[in-house]
Amino acid sequence: MSDKYHHGDLRNALIEEGIKMINTSGEDSLSMRKLAEKCGVSMAAPYAHFKNKEEMINAIKKYVEDAFSDYLENSINRQDDIEKQIIELGNAYVCFFIDNPEYFTFLFSRGYVHLNLDYNSDEDNFKPYRILKDLCKCYFNEKKSELSEHDKELDIIRIWASVQGVTSIIFMKNVKWSRDWKSEIVNILK
Numbered sequence: 001m002s003d004k005y006h007h008g009d010l011r012n013a014l015i016e017e018g019i020k021m022i023n024t025s026g027e028d029s030l031s032m033r034k035l036a037e038k039c040g041v042s043m044a045a046p047y048a049h050f051k052n053k054e055e056m057i058n059a060i061k062k063y064v065e066d067a068f069s070d071y072l073e074n075s076i077n078r079q080d081d082i083e084k085q086i087i088e089l090g091n092a093y094v095c096f097f098i099d100n101p102e103y104f105t106f107l108f109s110r111g112y113v114h115l116n117l118d119y120n121s122d123e124d125n126f127k128p129y130r131i132l133k134d135l136c137k138c139y140f141n142e143k144k145s146e147l148s149e150h151d152k153e154l155d156i157i158r159i160w161a162s163v164q165g166v167t168s169i170i171f172m173k174n175v176k177w178s179r180d181w182k183s184e185i186v187n188i189l190k
Helices: 010-025 032-039 053-077 082-099 101-109 127-143 147-168 183-187
Strands: none
Touching: 010 032, 010 053, 010 101, 010 147, 053 082, 053 101, 082 101, 082 127, 082 147, 082 183, 127 147, 147 183
């Protein structure tokens, strides 16, 4: 039986095991039978939560995106000042993945994240990016209304690139740093 499975929370246990399976061997390796075995339940139990493998993969994507989004929103809700909210969002972005490295691998190594970086795009982007973009738009309205739309767009991309880049560096296999990333992230993202 999986250490993570607790009675009444089989759906989330299946999702967490599914993330591990996909990260280790790819989407093709995902098997409802193997997941049931990992969680110590009957072969039919996963089908009470997911019709098929495709539905499960979609549920995993939503689960990770929602967890990440909630974490980001909670971080900015603790601040009243818009500039502090942006800093907190950057810190939270990196810290979320330090605490959940399997989610970073899942999201960014499989092409599950879709973005349209155009400033006025209404396309249904990756929710964490929309949170960043909406927060930046509020910041621009309050503090930098004179900036052109193009400059605003570039600033959002710079912020996204900074947090995504630092997070990627943390997970590179041959990168070593003697300092604690979590305690230094504020200094890095200044």
